[in-house]
Amino acid sequence: MKHRFASILRAxxxxxxxxxxxxxxxxxxxxxxxxxxAIPLKGVIQPLGERILQQDGGRYDEDDRxxxxxxxxxxxxxxxxxxxxxxxxxxxxxxxxxxxxxxVLKRVTP
Numbered sequence: 001m002k003h004r005f006a007s008i009l010r011a012x013x014x015x016x017x018x019x020x021x022x023x024x025x026x027x028x029x030x031x032x033x034x035x036x037x038a039i040p041l042k043g044v045i046q047p048l049g050e051r052i053l054q055q056d057g058g059r060y061d062e063d064d065r066x067x068x069x070x071x072x073x074x075x076x077x078x079x080x081x082x083x084x085x086x087x088x089x090x091x092x093x094x095x096x097x098x099x100x101x102x103x104v105l106k107r108v109t110p
Contacts, residue, residue, distance in 0.1 A: 004099055005068075005098055005099060005100040006070045006099045006100055009043065009044050009068055009069065009070060009100055010042075012044045013042035013043055013044055013069075014042065014043070014044070014045060014081075015040060015041070015042055016040075016041055016042070016043060016045060016067075016079055016080065016081040017038040017039060017040055017041065017079070017080040017081075018038075018039040018041055018071070018073070018077060018078070018079060019036055019037070019038055019039075019077075019078040019079070019080060019085075020036070020037050020039050020077075021033065021034050021035075021036050021037075022034030022035050022036075022037055038080065041069065041071050042069070043067050043068055043069030043070075043071065044067070044068040044069070045065050045066070045067050045068075045081055045105070046065065046066050046068075047062070047065060047066070048060055048062075048064050048065065048066055048104070049066075060104065060106070061107075063084075063107035064086075064104065064105060064106050064107055065081070065086060065104075065105040065107070066102065066103070066104060066105070067079065067088075067101075067102070067103040067104075067105050068100055068101070068102055069100065069101055069103070070099060070100055070101070071101065072101055073088045073101065073103055074088065075087075075088055075089060075090070076088060078108070079105055081105075084107060084108075085107070085108040086105035086106060086107050086108060087105070087106050087108055088103050088104075088105060089103075089104050089105070089106040090103065090104040
């Protein structure tokens with residue numbers, strides 16, 4: 001039986017965008033990459049806890065975030081939240097018993 005966390009997430013969700021590149025095309029023997037599209041989504045985005053910041057030898061810092069969502073993402077996906085870019089760097093796959101996903105977002109420095 002899966003726990004139902006989606007309703008709790010909806011109550012605290014904020015908008016974010018998943019930046020996704022559309023399929024490219026070939027024109028006259030030249031490849032033209034697809035445009036990047038912002039797919040609007042919602043989720044709970046929070047700062048990382050002290051325990052996560054201290055583990056992994058400084059892999060994460062205060063600019064990184066935790067994302068809880070009902071949308072599946074892949075490592076390397078680009079997320080934009082409040083004008084800042086993040087990459088999905090880690091996930092905690094609990095899909096066998098939960099209807100929500102949990103990810104660590106690593107901030108992309110400009």
